[in-house]
Structures are given as structure tokens and as C-alpha cells.
Amino acid sequence: MHVLRPLYVVLALAGMILIARIFVVPEDFGIHEKGYMYGWYRKANEEEWKAFKVKYQGKEYCQDCHAQLEQEVRSSRHNIIECENCHGPALEHPSDPQKLTIDRSRELCLRCHTYLPYPTSKRSEIKGIDPNQHNPGGECVVCHNPHQASKPR
Amino acid sequence: MNRRDFLKFALRGSAALALAKGLDEIFQPAALPASWQPVRWVFLVDTYKCIGCGFCVKACKLENEIPFEANVSRTWVERYVVTKEGKVFADTPQEARNGFITDRVDLGKDRYRDIPKEKIDKAFFVPKLCNQCEKPPCVQVCPVGATYQTPDGVVLVDRQWCIGCGYCIMACPYGMRFFHPVYHVAEKCNFCYHRINKGMKPACVSACPMEARKIGNLKEPEDPVTKIIRTQRVEIHKGEYGTKPQVYYLGLSEEVR
Numbered sequence: 404m405h406v407l408r409p410l411y412v413v414l415a416l417a418g419m420i421l422i423a424r425i426f427v428v429p430e431d432f433g434i435h436e437k438g439y440m441y442g443w444y445r446k447a448n449e450e451e452w453k454a455f456k457v458k459y460q461g462k463e464y465c466q467d468c469h470a471q472l473e474q475e476v477r478s479s480r481h482n483i484i485e486c487e488n489c490h491g492p493a494l495e496h497p498s499d500p501q502k503l504t505i506d507r508s509r510e511l512c513l514r515c516h517t518y519l520p521y522p523t524s525k526r527s528e529i530k531g532i533d534p535n536q537h538n539p540g541g542e543c544v545v546c547h548n549p550h551q552a553s554k555p556r
Numbered sequence: 557m558n559r560r561d562f563l564k565f566a567l568r569g570s571a572a573l574a575l576a577k578g579l580d581e582i583f584q585p586a587a588l589p590a591s592w593q594p595v596r597w598v599f600l601v602d603t604y605k606c607i608g609c610g611f612c613v614k615a616c617k618l619e620n621e622i623p624f625e626a627n628v629s630r631t632w633v634e635r636y637v638v639t640k641e642g643k644v645f646a647d648t649p650q651e652a653r654n655g656f657i658t659d660r661v662d663l664g665k666d667r668y669r670d671i672p673k674e675k676i677d678k679a680f681f682v683p684k685l686c687n688q689c690e691k692p693p694c695v696q697v698c699p700v701g702a703t704y705q706t707p708d709g710v711v712l713v714d715r716q717w718c719i720g721c722g723y724c725i726m727a728c729p730y731g732m733r734f735f736h737p738v739y740h741v742a743e744k745c746n747f748c749y750h751r752i753n754k755g756m757k758p759a760c761v762s763a764c765p766m767e768a769r770k771i772g773n774l775k776e777p778e779d780p781v782t783k784i785i786r787t788q789r790v791e792i793h794k795g796e797y798g799t800k801p802q803v804y805y806l807g808l809s810e811e812v813r
Contacts, residue, residue, distance in 0.1 A: 448704075510657060514655030521637075526656075534657065
């Protein structure tokens with residue numbers, strides 16, 4: 404019956420899509436621990452995210468070679484700041500990169516040391532300056548040693 | 557056995573079978589041991605400690621390969637200034653990736669406001685990041701199964717699977733999601749899933765000099781973060797949405813949106 408032809412075409416198409424799906428959709432795609440509403444996904448993606456590259460290695464990593472500097476910082480008020488906050492992410496330093504991109508800018512220091520008169524925030528308790536009054540435009544590291552915060556150079 | 561007895565017997569028998577099958581489907585005894593997870597990641601933000609340095613944002617962007625100069629970020633810091641007249645000013649210039657280095661509040665469209673010290677009633681900083689909701693609406697709306705909740709409670713995006721339709725960006729009540737400027741797929745904070753699974757802390761937690769940001773395991777009763785959430789007065793964002801956010805705040809104020 405020729406009127407049924409479109410129906411056969413549709414059925415064939417649906418069949419082809421179902422067959423194609425077997426090859427396209429990976430085996431681990433489906434419903435996992437969190438059920439259909441929250442856990443319908445490709446399981447292998449979890450491992451892909453776990454394998455994402457770590458860039459910030461932490462103080463302990465720096466300490467292995469720069470023990471003396473670490474000791475110096477430890478006795479200063481800046482001991483709460485991670486090395487990599489100013490020195491940039493360590494990655495595989497020293498093999499890659501050999502030298503880190505150190506931020507010595509005035510703006511970096513001002514992140515904490517612009518005085519902001521904010522009650523109910525710890526910010527107002529930090530020693531701060533008015534950047535427009537205190538040697539405007541000058542680099543802080545010319546006079547201050549960031550590794551020994553309390554002492555001038 | 558007469559017909560009446562037979563029908564009674566058949567009816568009771570099938571009712572008992574249906575009940576047993578129903579109970580099995582509701583409680584799924586076979587699935588119970590598998591569904592129990594030893595880890596549920598939670599986050600604690602202490603807004604009293606935050607100083608608005610923005611080192612968390614810097615570390616997050618570099619760690620998670622979000623182009624630094626792009627105005628999108630997985631985490632950001634908001635500043636709230638409440639004046640004596642009751643006015644609320646809030647800003648987050650460039651997601652605070654360079655911190656707050658001026659007392660001028662950025663009102664957007666190149667308009668700024670200087671608020672003199674005498675006029676300020678209270679002012680504080682609020683770091684924001686993905687709440688890793690227990691009932692994430694962003695996951696519900698994904699038409700292709702590209703975003704999902706891991707067994708330990710973190711919501712991830714499958715970059716290979718995402719078609720970039722943007723439904724999830726619309727669905728998140730916290731505005732956490734955005735398009736990745738390079739990959740053009742949905743992007744969001746995932747508590748640095750690669751770091752927490754190696755025993756490290758998320759990049760923002762490590763970078764915070766004031767310990768304003770902390771991560772913990774809610775399934776571990778002795779975990780310091782779990783203890784604070786259990787024993788202190790913590791607050792969540794937009795609880796009325798019923799998303800059950802898992803980022804808890806100390807010192808949240810009604811001005812915070």
C-alpha cells in the first residue's frame with residue numbers, strides 16, 4: 404500500500420538512529436549513583452577532570468629548594484601568604500618554567516595594603532596606606548622587603 | 557476449593573506480590589550499599605575574615621585555565637558598603653581578580669562613588685563560588701547529560717559532551733555558570749576537583765592568606781569544617797530556591813544578594 408510508504412521511511416530512520424546510537428554513545432554513558440535526575444552522564448569524565456593539571460604546588464613544594472627564604476618569610480608577618488601568590492604558579496618549576504613570573508608591582512601590595520575604612524571587616528585592621536598620598540607611583544619593593552614585612556630595607 | 561475461595565486466594569496472592577515488588581522498587585535494597593558515599597564536599601566562607609585581596613580569584617583563574625583578562629570567573633569577591641542613610645553599594649570590579657585597591661565603589665558604566673568614612677555603617681567582602689547544590693537546577697535542565705553530580709557531591713561539566721545551549725547558565729539562581737571563552741562550553745567552579753582528589757586544597761583555599769575559605773567533608777563528623785557547620789550559626793545563599801546549597805557562610809548579611 405503506497406499510503407504506508409512514509410511510515411516505513413520513518414521506521415527505517417528511527418531504526419538507523421538507534422543503530423547509530425550504539426556506536427556513537429559510549430558504554431559508560433548512562434544513569435549513575437545520583438539517579439536519572441542528577442547522575443545521567445559519561446562516567447569517564449570524572450577521571451578526565453581528576454587528571455586536570457595542577458599548577459599551584461604550595462609552600463611545601465617551594466621549601467624543598469628555597470628553605471632559607473621560606474625560613475625568612477616564616478618569621479615575618481607575611482608568613483600567611485603563599486609564595487605563589489606573588490611568584491606565580493610553580494607548575495613544574497625549575498624544569499618548566501625555569502623562571503617564574505614574579506609580580507613586583509605596587510598594585511599587588513595594594514591588594515591588602517590600601518587602607519579601607521571598613522568596620523566589620525578585617526581589612527581595616529591591616530596596616531594600610533592611602534595610595535594617592537604614600538609615594539604615588541613608586542614601587543613598594545624599593546623600600547620594603549616583602550619577605551621580611553616588618554623591617555624596612 | 558470453591559470459586560469464591562479461589563478468587564480470594566488469587567487476589568491476596570497478587571496483592572502480596574505487588575506489595576513486595578513495590579517495596580523493592582522504592583527502597584532498592586540492592587542499591588543501598590552502593591549509594592552510600594564516604595565523602596560529601598562542602599565549603600565554608602568566613603566573611604568576617606575576608607579582606608578583599610582577590611588572591612583567590614587570581615589563583616582560581618590561573619589554576620583552572622580561565623583567561624585572566626576575560627571578565628568571567630569561577631569565583632569572585634563582592635564588596636558591600638552600607639551607609640548610615642541605609643543605602644547599599646555593591647561592586648566586584650573585574651571579579652576582584654586584582655583585588656580591591658581603592659575605596660571608590662564601581663557602579664558600572666564608568667560611574668564611581670566615593671563614600672566617606674563617616675558615612676559608612678558597615679562594609680564587608682563576600683567571596684562567591686559554586687554552591688555544589690544537593691539539588692542542582694543546572695543539572696536538571698541539561699538536555700544532553702553533559703553536566704552531572706558526582707557521587708561525592710560536586711557538579712561537573714563534561715566539555716566533550718556539552719553542546720553549549722546555555723540552559724544551565726539560565727537555570728543557576730546564583731549566576732555561577734558562564735561560557736568558557738576558549739572552549740565555548742559551559743564552565744563552573746568544581747571545588748578544584750583535580751586537587752581535592754589528590755589530597756590538596758582548592759587553589760582559592762590555598763591562596764587565601766586569612767583562612768576565610770575552607771573546604772571539608774560533611775560525612776566526617778570530626779572534620780573541622782563539619783564541626784563549624786554543625787555547631788555554629790551558618791547561613792546559605794537563597795535557601796528559598798530549595799537547591800540545598802553546600803557553601804556555608806559565617807557573617808552573611810541581608811544586603812548580600
